[in-house]
Amino acid sequence: MIYKVISKPEFRAFVDALVSANTSYGPRQVDTSSQGEPIYQFMPVTSVSDIAFDYTVTASSAKHLLMPFRDELSRFSFSNGDWKQQVDYEAQPIVLIGLRPCDISAINTLDEVMLKGPYPSPYYLARRKNTFIIGMDHLPLPDCFCKSMNRHTVNHGFSLFCSDIGDRYYLAINSAKAFSCLKEFRIEEPSDEDNCLLIERRKLIKHSFETNIEVSGLPVFLDIEFDSPIWQKWGNKCLSCGSCAMVCPTCYCYSVEEQFDLDLKGSSRESHLYSCNLIDFAQVAGGHNFRPRNGDRLKYRYYHHYRGFAANDNHQICVGCNRCGRACLAGINPKDVINDLRLERESCVTCVSPFPDKA
Amino acid sequence: MRDMRFTIPGQSLNREPFIDRIPDFQKKCEVMITDRGYKCKITNIVPLTSQEKLFLLRIVDPMERELFNFRPGQFLMLEVPGYGEAPISISSSSSNQEFIELCIRKAGHVTSAMFEARQGAMVSIRGPFGTSFPMEAMRGYDVLMVAGGLGIAPIRAPLFWIGNHRDWYKDVRMLYGAKEPSQLLFNYQFEEWKKVSNVNLMTIVEHPDDSWKGRSGMITALFDEFTIDQDNTFAIVCGPPVMFKFVCSHLDRLGIPMNRMFVSLERRMHCGMGKCCRCMVGSTFTCLDGPVFDYWSVMNLKEAI
Numbered sequence: 229m230i231y232k233v234i235s236k237p238e239f240r241a242f243v244d245a246l247v248s249a250n251t252s253y254g255p256r257q258v259d260t261s262s263q264g265e266p267i268y269q270f271m272p273v274t275s276v277s278d279i280a281f282d283y284t285v286t287a288s289s290a291k292h293l294l295m296p297f298r299d300e301l302s303r304f305s306f307s308n309g310d311w312k313q314q315v316d317y318e319a320q321p322i323v324l325i326g327l328r329p330c331d332i333s334a335i336n337t338l339d340e341v342m343l344k345g346p347y348p349s350p351y352y353l354a355r356r357k358n359t360f361i362i363g364m365d366h367l368p369l370p371d372c373f374c375k376s377m378n379r380h381t382v383n384h385g386f387s388l389f390c391s392d393i394g395d396r397y398y399l400a401i402n403s404a405k406a407f408s409c410l411k412e413f414r415i416e417e418p419s420d421e422d423n424c425l426l427i428e429r430r431k432l433i434k435h436s437f438e439t440n441i442e443v444s445g446l447p448v449f450l451d452i453e454f455d456s457p458i459w460q461k462w463g464n465k466c467l468s469c470g471s472c473a474m475v476c477p478t479c480y481c482y483s484v485e486e487q488f489d490l491d492l493k494g495s496s497r498e499s500h501l502y503s504c505n506l507i508d509f510a511q512v513a514g515g516h517n518f519r520p521r522n523g524d525r526l527k528y529r530y531y532h533h534y535r536g537f538a539a540n541d542n543h544q545i546c547v548g549c550n551r552c553g554r555a556c557l558a559g560i561n562p563k564d565v566i567n568d569l570r571l572e573r574e575s576c577v578t579c580v581s582p583f584p585d586k587a
Numbered sequence: 588m589r590d591m592r593f594t595i596p597g598q599s600l601n602r603e604p605f606i607d608r609i610p611d612f613q614k615k616c617e618v619m620i621t622d623r624g625y626k627c628k629i630t631n632i633v634p635l636t637s638q639e640k641l642f643l644l645r646i647v648d649p650m651e652r653e654l655f656n657f658r659p660g661q662f663l664m665l666e667v668p669g670y671g672e673a674p675i676s677i678s679s680s681s682s683n684q685e686f687i688e689l690c691i692r693k694a695g696h697v698t699s700a701m702f703e704a705r706q707g708a709m710v711s712i713r714g715p716f717g718t719s720f721p722m723e724a725m726r727g728y729d730v731l732m733v734a735g736g737l738g739i740a741p742i743r744a745p746l747f748w749i750g751n752h753r754d755w756y757k758d759v760r761m762l763y764g765a766k767e768p769s770q771l772l773f774n775y776q777f778e779e780w781k782k783v784s785n786v787n788l789m790t791i792v793e794h795p796d797d798s799w800k801g802r803s804g805m806i807t808a809l810f811d812e813f814t815i816d817q818d819n820t821f822a823i824v825c826g827p828p829v830m831f832k833f834v835c836s837h838l839d840r841l842g843i844p845m846n847r848m849f850v851s852l853e854r855r856m857h858c859g860m861g862k863c864c865r866c867m868v869g870s871t872f873t874c875l876d877g878p879v880f881d882y883w884s885v886m887n888l889k890e891a892i
Contacts, residue, residue: 301622302623304668304669306669309707309709310709311668311709313624313626313711315623341862345860345861345862346860346861346875347860349860349862350622480862481863481864482858482862482864483857483863483865484672484863486668486669486670486671486672487669495669497666497671499857502865509865510854510855510867511855512853512855513673513692513695514694514695516828518854518868528867532867535870
């Protein structure tokens with residue numbers, strides 16, 4: 229990692245050059261919410277003026293640029309009672325601009341899931357290797373809880389990371405390609421003042437988090453609370469629509485479906501990003517459903533995110549961006565569910581306290 | 588101006604299978620499978636009942652045929668091009684390199700399409716995936732196999748294995764239950780298993796009809812008819828989820844250690860490679876850590892059966 233400093237106009241010139249030469253995605257305002265607040269999404273950009281550098285947070289994550297909602301895995305072509313299968317791993321190079329530390333963390337988590345284990349995914353690998361990521365730090369929204377998940381800073385997984393220090397950006401350069409691209413522009417060695425400003429900026433971000441979730445020891449809590457009525461309570465609210473999984477930066481569960489072409493001369497096998505909250509997620513042939521109730525499926529999602537599964541080494545995969553909380557139509561957010569879960573046990577009156585006099 | 592494109596040229600992703608000739612049961616599946624399936628020809632179709640058929644597949648490419656090695660209990664992803672993929676347990680002998688037998692019940696989209704297939708049709712398989720029954724660890728022990736309904740399909744593989752290595756095992760007993768006499772699959776092989784493989788086969792049906800002369804009742808009723816040497820027995824249980832509960836708790840009461848009882852779980856896998864999470868049970872993948880689990884692991888998994 230190399231650290232440099234670049235002035236903001238020069239940085240815009242750099243981004244402009246990068247954007248004009250590559251397929252690029254950056255935050256753009258796409259709509260305005262009913263409260264009058266702008267809604268941002270990662271959208272294709274063609275010049276630097278398209279990019280809203282001062283955006284708060286996007287409604288959807290950048291996940292779908294690495295794992296598209298629909299991804300063709302293979303293609304069959306039929307002829308004379310026989311068929312041929314084609315598998316294409318090629319991916320077009322893309323530039324992602326303006327990802328937040330939590331988004332980059334989420335991509336690192338996806339890397340772990342998709343690229344480790346006995347069967348690494350070549351589709352993901354091809355996209356990941358051909359992705360150039362420019363990260364930017366930001367002041368958290370009131371409902372972000374990245375700090376609780378320890379994802380408010382990121383040390384790897386990007387090509388270039390920019391910290392805003394007044395009229396300049398403090399750059400962390402993490403790839404040779406990024407460095408050689410930047411050579412054309414005026415970058416300077418960071419001075420002592422810049423270093424101090426960076427530390428100040430980090431402190432400011434760290435202390436700006438208003439929402440905190442106590443996640444220490446959460447896996448044990450979740451195991452104890454497997455049969456808790458809390459899940460049914462939140463399950464009754466849940467509409468099983470799957471919005472949370474669609475906006476989540478680390479939800480990667482998918483289904484594989486196959487469809488004939490309209491001319492019946494071929495067919496394509498596609499992976500569709502899926503949600504464990506949808507009713508048929510755990511249904512098997514013959515109609516038996518292993519998780520028939522809303523509460524069961526909601527619980528399963530929280531288990532995946534806060535207890536972790538074998539594939540990701542039992543790490544918590546939630547990054548604390550609270551996109552699911554904002555997207556949920558029923559107003560369910562992780563902070564409330566987890567606090568509810570903790571409170572139920574910690575304020576339980578029937579449990580015998582080992583220190584009765586202190587209770 | 589410098590070239591700002593950062594394309595990584597020729598990112599060749601070679602995912603051709605590398606093969607571990609002797610797959611280790613303890614490790615996860617060593618064989619790496621491409622998303623490209625092995626092309627198979629349906630060489631024979633044996634109708635078993637109105638709902639089940641036995642398909643004999645032969646991998647077309649001789650090289651791929653040699654690469655496809657599996658162990659009893661593993662499953663493969665059967666692809667009917669145009670219709671989709673479904674996980675199917677392999678029910679042929681693992682020593683048979685020429686043919687793969689799949690016992691398929693008409694249950695969903697893909698299997699219905701498979702039912703329409705005729706001899707000579709081309710399908711595709713990926714695999715084998717998953718864990719297998721620890722046949723070597725059972726050496727020198729009694730083996731008790733319990734199959735319910737379609738559970739006979741995955742149990743046929745260890746049964747053939749035992750037939751090939753009969754001197755490894757002491758007393759081999761197989762209990763097989765079905766709802767109706769007409770639903771007893773592979774009844775044309777019963778005599779072969781009894782006489783050639785020297786397996787003590789006991790059958791039972793829940794709802795007997797007039798022609799049925801054997802036992803009737805639940806499969807657990809068979810346990811009263813013989814004694815189990817609980818310290819020297821391995822058990823393999825396959826069947827519908829309801830059966831696991833009754834049979835495994837019964838065997839537990841008889842004193843068979845939980846780590847010597849093996850069950851094969853059923854889930855609808857979509858990738859078979861531990862990615863799509865559709866087959867997740869508790870915190871394990873049925874496709875990587877299963878489908879064969881020992882009963883101890885299943886007991887500790889929530890929502891497993």
